[in-house]
Amino acid sequence: MSRKMKNKVLKNLTIERIAAEGKSVTHYEGKVVFVQHVAPGDVVDVRIRRGKSSFMEGEAIHIHEYSKDRAEPFCSHFGVCGGCKWQHINYDLQMEYKRQQVVDQFQRIAKVPIPEVLPIIGSADTRYYRNKLDFTFSNNRWLTREEIDSGKEFERNALGFHIPKRFDKIVDVEHCYLQGGVSNEVRNALRDFALEKGLTFFDMIKQEGLLRNLIIRTSVTDETMVIVQFGEDNPEQVDQVMTFLSERFPDLTSLLYIINLKKNETFHDQDIHTFMGRDYIIEEMEGLKFRVGPKSFYQTNSKQAYELYKVAREFADLNGDEVVYDLYTGTGTIANFVAKKAKQVIGIEYVEAAIEDAKLNAKENDLDNTLFYAGDMKDMLTDEFIASHAAPDVIITDPPRAGMHEDVVSMLLKLAAPKIVYVSCNPATQARDIALLGDKYNVDIVQPVDMFPQTYHVENVVLLTLKTG
């Protein structure tokens, strides 16, 4: 981008569409311009912030005309918090844009013939749909422009979410519309208690402070798990905080804490202490029970996970004779969900605790045709593994955002199972993997599912069938 474009204001641009990762797009003199926090149909003046030879990025500094497709954002933190960036777009259009993202990514990356992408399956709940939220304590609260300009002194401790692209700044959350149950009460009560008692909030630069992170997990069975991470090993203060929570919220199913003195908040390698109740909560789906521990992955929109799994099961179209591999099985939810219709299900996942839960889940649900193994997929899915297990008739794969490792894709090509059901939360990496599988597989059905209303994220299920002849 030429230097003279930086900070230049481009007037009266009409926002045309939404591109990958939820960015709104317009054009200026034939060049793509990405703009944040606007909706297709808005007419705006854009100040250019940065750019390359092929595109520019800017912010809307004046809106001349609001799109008819806008919705009124309902959250007071909208625009600051990175959580629900699409509240200003009505839900029908959010769904259409998500479907379009799948179409765009598959056309751009998959480079194999695809059928028409089906309309997205919408989420019945568009608020309070998450079963897990992760809040950060910080002594560096994000101040709004008005607060700074007011010249007043403000409380700088905060408990909430990271400001996008600012690891050290936290928006102090008053009410979050993503999680129901006692989530908002627990967070606000803990923050108020910590402020009243003068407990220290974590300093991310100096890496010190008592209170570090709060995770709240809820379930459709109305169970709640609260996990507090402490950044200092101070038994007296830890006890003070945990006693407060246990007395104020005696109905919590699981109250846990972690002393995490590492540089980051991840706790897969940390000891977890149970202060009150169980060390897991129970999720339920179609009469099946799932045990969810603090380290386990569980789909974050429980009700919509049921819709997602129904699609996967329908695509697998099992008749009871098949061997199914459930790759990236987590706590074995999909494996358990399809087991009654299969001869055998083999689940693989690298979090050992999740595999332990998967085994317990199968037992709890009286399923005796499942096997679960822990390990990195590329190291597990080897010739030896295949030789010692039945070959799969159907492979269900649900990898993380990064998609499948190329060794795993190569193994799938070698296995040549008649059917692959590919579930993904990132259509770009899914399309990349499908491009590699395209030598041997046809893409039969593409079904997006909305797991995350008010965000640009989209889940997508694809049925691949082995080419014949």
Ligand SMILES: C[S@@+](CC[C@H](N)C(=O)[O-])C[C@H]1O[C@@H](n2cnc3c(N)ncnc32)[C@H](O)[C@@H]1O
């Ligand atoms: C999108 S989740 C799917 C979980 C499960 N299918 C479900 O619906 O609940 C992806 C899972 O892959 C696991 N995982 C990520 N990378 C892995 C790897 N390299 N090998 C094995 N499992 C992995 C994660 O721990 C996580 O449980």
